[in-house]
Amino acid sequence: MDKPEGSSAGDRPPRTDVRARMVVGAVRLLATKGVEGTSFGEVLKATDSPRGSIYHHFPGGKPELLHAALDLASESGLTTMEATHGQPPDVVVERFLALWRLLLDRSQLTAGCAVMAVTVAATDDDLLVHAGTIFRTWTERLTDLFATGGMDVDSARQLAVIVIAATEGAVVLSRAERSAKPFDDVETVLLSMAKSFGAR
């Protein structure tokens, strides 16, 4: 996980990876404390990064950091989805939900979705558009997977949208209520839905 820190020629770049660490930290902070709580100070403290390198790695300041965090969050969702290619709809739904359950479990119900955090804070217009693009991409990807799994396109899109909306909402409910129950209930309903939808 750490760098070789090579010396001579032909070697890999120094790879301090401070930037990457900061982006990961930003995603985590967004998920747990929102945009407000994702100050450079907090990111630095959480990732043990040198203060002097903030504007070296992020000349665009905080917006650039947030955009980078959105990209990372987006990818992590997409990666999970790709892994379910070829599976039937209910399995795709199950895996998608498992990603979020893992987030809730590991954080002891203190973390949510970084993309949602940015959407809700909505300070910057560019950031809102970026978040919207991510949600749209997720929806399209899920739709494709459901269609590949045998569903007709209209049903596939409807299922994709409600899976994403309900999951995002469920994460918020479980976080606020400090209980996994809302998430469990939503999971039960979504799974049975995917099965009956899949029949079409």
Add this chain to the structure above:
Amino acid sequence: MDKPEGSSAGDRPPRTDVRARMVVGAVRLLATKGVEGTSFGEVLKATDSPRGSIYHHFPGGKPELLHAALDLASESGLTTMEATHGQPPDVVVERFLALWRLLLDRSQLTAGCAVMAVTVAATDDDLLVHAGTIFRTWTERLTDLFATGGMDVDSARQLAVIVIAATEGAVVLSRAERSAKPFDDVETVLLSMAKSFGAR
């Protein structure tokens, strides 16, 4: 809720209502700009209130303002629900969705849910608990309405949770994507669900 503060007996209180205006403004700001954007400065500007009266009306400072905003948001949801007492589940769902659609329409897709905004920002523990209580209360109330409408209690609770989760999520998606389509899709699915659930 407020104290008479009167001098002599029987007279109406001065009713400047500055406090009430500020709370309404705070709810709106929370829904559109999140906790970060709901500074006293913004609230004052938005509600055209006198700066000097902030700590007169809210001795507890910003947390007190946010708690008051949560209470108001909670009530507005509950009021809408009460109005559907005795109706069948799909009508209850329809009315609940109509409340959120109105919010999206009137704000031209720029507003979301104030309770969610507080949950996601999660600065203060008391505020998170308060938000959780509201979600739980909404869920219980919806469950009652569905049960009264003829559903068995387990189905009623499951339907209540997914309606709230999916609606909250749909509002976020539509806001971020600047399109009512995600909300429309979720509405379609939830309504057909309420109908088939209602049969049990």
Add this chain to the structure above:
DNA sequence: GTCTATACGAAGATAGAC
């Protein structure tokens, strides 16, 4: 009940040394 003035700290951002 509302005003002004002000203290205080946090956060974003820049400049120049090392």
Add this chain to the structure above:
DNA sequence: GTCTATCTTCGTATAGAC
């Protein structure tokens, strides 16, 4: 590439006059 120092803006909060 990282450091320190500094500037500015903003938001919360208090004090005391009107």
